[in-house]
Amino acid sequence: MAKLFDIKKDVQHIAEAIASVMGVDVTIVDEDLRRVAGTGGYFESTGEKVDGNSVFRVVLETAVGYMIENPITDKICLKCGAKKHCREFGEVCAPINVKGKAVGVIGLIAFSQEQKNKLFADTDSLMEFLQRMADLIAVKLLEKEKNDHLQLTTKQLETVIDSLEEGIIAVDSFGDIIKFNNIAKKMFHNPSVEMGINIKSLAVNFAELIQLASKGVSIKNREFLYNNNNNLQLRGVASVNPVMVEEELVGLIFIVKNICQVLREVNDVIGSNVNSTSFENIVGESQQLLKVKEEAIKASSSPSTVLIQGESGTGKELFARGIHFSSPRSNKPFVAINCAAIPEQLLESELFGYEGGTFTGAAKGGRSGKFELANSGTIFLDEIGDMPLHLQSKLLRVLQEKKVDRIGSINPIPIDVRIIAATNKNLEEKVALGEFREDLFFRLNVIPINIPPLRERKQDIPVLMHYLLKKCNQKMDKDIKGFGEGVMRIFEEYTWKGNVRELENVIEYAVNMEQGEIIHIENLPTKLKNSNNEKVEPALDRSIIKLEELEKRAIKEALQICDSKDEAAQLLGIGRATLFRKIKQYRL
Numbered sequence: 001m002a003k004l005f006d007i008k009k010d011v012q013h014i015a016e017a018i019a020s021v022m023g024v025d026v027t028i029v030d031e032d033l034r035r036v037a038g039t040g041g042y043f044e045s046t047g048e049k050v051d052g053n054s055v056f057r058v059v060l061e062t063a064v065g066y067m068i069e070n071p072i073t074d075k076i077c078l079k080c081g082a083k084k085h086c087r088e089f090g091e092v093c094a095p096i097n098v099k100g101k102a103v104g105v106i107g108l109i110a111f112s113q114e115q116k117n118k119l120f121a122d123t124d125s126l127m128e129f130l131q132r133m134a135d136l137i138a139v140k141l142l143e144k145e146k147n148d149h150l151q152l153t154t155k156q157l158e159t160v161i162d163s164l165e166e167g168i169i170a171v172d173s174f175g176d177i178i179k180f181n182n183i184a185k186k187m188f189h190n191p192s193v194e195m196g197i198n199i200k201s202l203a204v205n206f207a208e209l210i211q212l213a214s215k216g217v218s219i220k221n222r223e224f225l226y227n228n229n230n231n232l233q234l235r236g237v238a239s240v241n242p243v244m245v246e247e248e249l250v251g252l253i254f255i256v257k258n259i260c261q262v263l264r265e266v267n268d269v270i271g272s273n274v275n276s277t278s279f280e281n282i283v284g285e286s287q288q289l290l291k292v293k294e295e296a297i298k299a300s301s302s303p304s305t306v307l308i309q310g311e312s313g314t315g316k317e318l319f320a321r322g323i324h325f326s327s328p329r330s331n332k333p334f335v336a337i338n339c340a341a342i343p344e345q346l347l348e349s350e351l352f353g354y355e356g357g358t359f360t361g362a363a364k365g366g367r368s369g370k371f372e373l374a375n376s377g378t379i380f381l382d383e384i385g386d387m388p389l390h391l392q393s394k395l396l397r398v399l400q401e402k403k404v405d406r407i408g409s410i411n412p413i414p415i416d417v418r419i420i421a422a423t424n425k426n427l428e429e430k431v432a433l434g435e436f437r438e439d440l441f442f443r444l445n446v447i448p449i450n451i452p453p454l455r456e457r458k459q460d461i462p463v464l465m466h467y468l469l470k471k472c473n474q475k476m477d478k479d480i481k482g483f484g485e486g487v488m489r490i491f492e493e494y495t496w497k498g499n500v501r502e503l504e505n506v507i508e509y510a511v512n513m514e515q516g517e518i519i520h521i522e523n524l525p526t527k528l529k530n531s532n533n534e535k536v537e538p539a540l541d542r543s544i545i546k547l548e549e550l551e552k553r554a555i556k557e558a559l560q561i562c563d564s565k566d567e568a569a570q571l572l573g574i575g576r577a578t579l580f581r582k583i584k585q586y587r588l
């Protein structure tokens, strides 16, 4: 609640007006009995307290006016401490009431008989006049209070919008800037955000956003291009909300962010879903696995590209995570994408993103690809061997130039992403067959990591069994203690085509089936129980290339070396017709 002292100037003006109308001295005190205003001799004593037993206290307490026609003898004057020196001939007091409570008193004092006569000539009219003056002061007080409140709310709002992490720009219905926060000011530099300039000058597509939002529609996350202080073109994301008063558009609020900030936020969310993996989570005691782990630990401190090769389920992704989470990028995003699981047409936009308006049905403002999402972190390109050739060229460009070209864009986006690729295919073979770009292979294969299949490191099987049993127990809230007689031997002799993943699945099956405390042979999947008495087939060597592929490769090479098909057929030791048939068969 505002006090009379806060509107001291106004109160003094009113006191002077009353004095000049009435021809007597006027003083006005507040609820603490402090003199706020005064005319004549009272002016000097503003700010001082009046006597605590004076008529002012009574008027403050009763909130009703009071007249003293005979000072000294009036009952109120009896208690007054100033009565000994009182020079007053009469006094009229009126309360200043706000919401039924007196917050001050207007006092008119006569210092001569003549003044007293004037004061008491028509007391009804005088009281009414004073009441009006008191109301005027009360209105000023309420106004001050409203202004204070408005100022406080404005300050609070300004503090709120300045503490937001987004840029906020308020514009009128024509787009002229009315208000903005610090972040918005920092974001735009050429032209810069200023009061009165039109927001359309800040970014090309703001005109379109104004047009849309002016229809009363809220717009979410639209991309736009703008210039920063180095005159570099940057990407931002804007949401626009219309401000409506009685169904009429009075302005728009733009909420703007730099794309890097948006991606950071996305990554904070995605990143929190990615389990942090340390090398301790990679279990195994065999020399082969320990050697690979050592290589991976070394790779984690380097920014170079890693190519992990290994059969399905050998732990390629586990190693990729291990490398990322032990690297200096560990608190940055780890974004994984399986190049074989996404249809070819979609893979390009998933990886590299696309510009707004590139395809019908696509998000209007464009979309960031996985490379942008992984910026400053690591991207894991699983099943890289299945990446189509035209995307391999695009990936090569990313590796060479450290820039991403969104589909439909002419502005490459600089990125800093560490690439870890993985494949269960023989990439060298794919290169030889012309299915994988040799230059890309060399770019990816800077640090090669080859995870041997489980059959080549049987020593890891028992330790993996116990590790995975513990994992399954936790997952299924069980407490199976170990493995029964003969189980370990079956596991060691079985051919794990699906490697650790298959082993994990078998243990999960057995934990589900087992009711007791130990996993028994009966609770293993049939394929393992049957394998118990069977002789385990020798494992296929991955390095053996199929005859058909060898033939295809030989023909391709001969065609490249020789000037004519006859010559090639001769070199290959086959007839001309056979060569033609094979060329057709292999589509060479």
Ligand SMILES: Nc1ncnc2c1ncn2[C@@H]1O[C@H](COP(=O)(O)OP(=O)(O)OP(=O)(O)O)[C@@H](O)[C@H]1O
Binding pocket: 281, 282, 283, 284, 310, 311, 312, 313, 314, 315, 316, 317, 318, 319, 382, 424, 467, 500, 501, 504
């Ligand atoms: N050495 C290991 N220690 C502990 N768990 C492992 C190990 N190797 C693999 N796993 C587990 O096996 C499962 C398969 O691993 P992962 O997905 O990393 O294999 P992958 O080689 O990437 O498979 P794919 O080729 O099918 O993509 C995961 O649950 C993983 O945690």
